[in-house]
Amino acid sequence: MSIPHTIQPEYDLIFAGGGTAACIAATRLAETFPERTILVLECGPTTKDKKEHIQPGMYMSHLAPGSKTTVLHVAPPSEDVGGRAVGVPIGRCVGGSSSINFMVYNRPAASDLDEWEKTFGNEGWNAEKLIPLFQKSETYELGPDMPTHGSNGPLKVSYGGGPGGSGLGVWKEFVDVGSQIEVDRPAAHEGNGFYEGSVNVFFRTPKWISSEGRRSDVAHHYLYNKNLPNLTVCDGCIVNRIVIKDGVATGVEYLFNNQVHDSAPQTILTAKARELVIVSGGTMGSPLILERSGIGRKDILQRADIPLVVDLPGVGEGYQDHILLCPLYLIDSREKTMDALFRGEPATLKAAQEQWEADGSGLMSTNGVEGGLKLRPRLNELPELGPEFMEYWDTEGFADKPDKPVLSVGPLAMGLNSSDPSLASLKAVSIATFLCYPISRGHFHISSSNPCATPDFKSGFLSSPGEVAALRWGYKKGREIARRLPSFRGSFEPAHPKYPQGSAARETETQPVPLGAPKMEYSKEDDAAIDEFLRGAVQTAWHSLGTCAMKPRDQGGVVDNKLNVYGVKNLKVADLSIAPGNVNCNTYSCAIAIGEKAAVVFAEELGGVCV
Incomplete structure (x- = not known):
């Protein structure tokens, strides 16, 4: 047996987890306090200089069976x-999901951020304070002088495709057609400006990809590109629990992950923290670490035979995700998509690799997520959605928050998640739709004191009828756009509702209908067929959050606005699990902002100013 890392017995700060927020906060603090030693323990493998974490087009490889960079959690x-068991894969590697995600650049509404302060009492967590941190992290290569965007940050944003382009054109069809058939929903250059002007406009989707065709992950752009002798990052280290003595976090117990280091000993080791322990295991990791440490709901800990240290019922509760639907539409065989690349067809893979190596262009330099619409019903459209939706609309307070969309809609240049063999000889696109503010809630808890045991997971997907009504409306909107795209060649029937015989909603077209063609009409039976289809087809959007919420303890909170875990000194949480309310974006952007904010908060407490 061999020891994979030399880990000192004591550090000033220890991060339990090495994902997006941890890499950002640890690096910022190491630069601010060169005299302090910092340890980051990441369960998964390193990502340094590996093509699958640098080339954007390789991202689907992380969802392949046997991947060591993700872990799949399946709800009953x-x-x-x-009646399905929905699975949610999450990043498990240095850099976390920033190293494996779809790289979609999509930012929240300002009111999402303001609610973190106004609704949940977190002073300093508002749009005014957080937007500069979004800007600090990025170089927005599409126009660095644009309001709310950054011009000198470590992460670059472009349309992808590298200097020679990707060859994917579905975004232009989507934007052109959608902006013509949707009343008062024009084409726009900007769909990520935080405010009302970014809602109900069609736009080309930016990406966390540089103009040179490289992924903008935090591991390579915050961490690996710097020589910080006071920062130690160790991969393949499972944090078992936080060591707590007399109400103070004093260190962590860890063991080596034999899936990463197969010859490492499986003994429990300890590292002490002189000043802070920061739990940063993500939405599906941080609550488990806290519960194994004796922090959580009493009955859950008792079932796992773990002594109670702090009775904190909010740990692991409030699980949320953006619920995603991806119906498929056939397109002209001459159009370019990502499918052959994702299937690993030798000729396509070889050509894409060679083009990327030559100039950073082509399919390997993009993600196939091509256009967007943050969709919010106009007042005259609300009756279309029905009374169940209106209950949801009122519960979420949409009427007074015009910067909040209900759905995010956009084309994917791929037949996402379809294993139907017939698609190998066809071309298809997905019109992806996800619900921005689900009111369904789930949970994520330990089932055992063993850190490798299967967790107790409930997704909560579609437990609210209002969510189904919203997605039904979004499906119809996407369908009307799809059937007017110039490249449209019919619906891929297995990935659509099974309408009753004789229904006017049954589609037989194999060519696009005119822009001015009448829109589909749906009966109650048709709507029921759509609802049945939705329930059988929705999936994760890989946007999990909320299981260690930053809100008052008596409201189910786990941390305060300084990210302190209630009831324990020198223990903090910093990752998407702290989000007290949902956000209408692909959550990578918020994880970045949380990491930057955590660095500011911790630096102030340690007597400095974050660089």
Whole structure:
């Protein structure tokens, strides 16, 4: 047996987890306090200089069976999702999901951020304070002088495709067609400006990809590109629990992950922290670390035979995700998509690699997520959605927050998640739709004191009828755009509702209909067929958050606005699990902002100013 890392017995700060927020905060603090030693323990493998974490087009490889960079959590079957067991894969590697995600650049509404302060009492967590941190992290290569965007940050943003382009054109069809058939929803250059002007406009989707065709992950752009002798990052280290003595976090217990280091000993080791322990295991990691440490709901800890240290019922509760639907549409065989690349077809893979190596262009330099619409019903459209939706609309307070969309809609140049063999000889696109503010809630808890045991996971997907009504409306909107795209060649029937015989909603077209063609009409039976289809087809958007919420303890909170875990000194949480309310974006952007904010908060407490 061999020891994979030399880990000192004591550090000033220890991060339990090495994902997006941890890499940012640890690096910022190491630069601010060169005299302090910092340890980051990441469960998964290193990502340094590996093509699968640098080339954007390789991202689907991380979802392949046997991947060591993700871990799949599966919820029990639920009738809310057609009796299926929904799975959620999460990043497990240095850099976390920033190293493996879809790289979609999509930012929240200002009111999302303001609610973190106004609704949940977190002073300093508002749009005015947080937007500069979004800017600090990025170089927006599409126009660095644009309001709310950054011009000198470590992460670059472009349309992808590298200097020679990607060859994917579905975004232009989507924007052109959608902006013509949707009343008062024009084409726009900007769909990520935080405010009302970014809602109900069609736009080309920016990406966390540089103009040179490289992924903008935090590991390579915050961490690996710097020589910080006071910062130690160790991969393949599972944090078992936080060591707590007399109400103070004093260190962590860890062991080596034999899936990463197969010859490492499996003994429990300890590292002490002189000043702070920061739990940063993500939405599906941080609550488990806290519960194994004796922090959580009493009955859950008792079932796992773990002594109670702090009775904190909010740990692991409030799980949320953006619920995603991806119906498929066939397109002209001459159009370019990502499917052949994702299937690993030798000729396509070889050509894409060679083009990327030559100039950073082509399919390997993009993600296939091409256009967007943050969709919010106009007042005259609300009756279309029905009374169940209106209850949801009122519960979420949409009427007074015009910067909040209900759905995010956009084309994917791929037949996402379809294993149907017939698609290998066809070309298809997905019109992806996800619900921005689900009111369904789930949970994520330990089932055992063993850190490798299967967790107790409930997704909560579609437990609210209002969510189904919203997605039904979004499906119809996407369908009307799809059937007018110049490249449209019909619906891929297995990935659509099974309408009743004789229904006017049954589609037989194999060519696009005119822009001015009448829109589909749906009966109650048709709507029921759509609802059944939705429940059987929705999936994760890989946007999990909320299981260690930053809100008052008596409201189910786990941390305060300084990210302190209630009831324990020198223990903090910094990752998407702290989000007290949902956000309408692909959550990578918020994880970045949380990492930057955490660095500011911790630096102030340590007597400095974050660089």
